[in-house]
Amino acid sequence: MHTLVLCLTLLASPEPKMKISIARVEASAAKAAVTRVLKAQLEPLKGCYDLALKEEPELAGTVGVKFDLEKGATAANRPTAVDGGLTQATLVPCVLARLGSVEWPKASQQNHVELTLKFALER
Numbered sequence: 001m002h003t004l005v006l007c008l009t010l011l012a013s014p015e016p017k018m019k020i021s022i023a024r025v026e027a028s029a030a031k032a033a034v035t036r037v038l039k040a041q042l043e044p045l046k047g048c049y050d051l052a053l054k055e056e057p058e059l060a061g062t063v064g065v066k067f068d069l070e071k072g073a074t075a076a077n078r079p080t081a082v083d084g085g086l087t088q089a090t091l092v093p094c095v096l097a098r099l100g101s102v103e104w105p106k107a108s109q110q111n112h113v114e115l116t117l118k119f120a121l122e123r
Helices: 002-012 031-040 042-055 091-100
Strands: 017-027 061-069 077-082 111-122
Touching: 017 031, 017 042, 031 042, 031 111, 042 091, 042 111, 061 091, 077 091
Parallel strands: none
Antiparallel strands: 017 111, 061 077, 061 111
């Protein structure tokens, strides 16, 4: 009888909500355009977070990323993780790959971008 109640409780428990927010964006050019593109990527980045949560169910924290957009380029040149706190084996490479495949806005000059993404669970 106790086993049945426990199973029903687990089945009825709502999934925690994932929250990804942009904690900081710095861009040497076209900051508003970079921010718009980044906001459009928050939902796909939740997929990265979802994969990482399967390995570490309580994973939360920040990931720092930096990259340069060359003059007239539309893709980021090798985004790299910077001091952000989270170094989880699945999350960070997924975030870097996702941001590296995005079509970024063209700039009239080289654009250095640094950002911090915050990953959290809402219970």
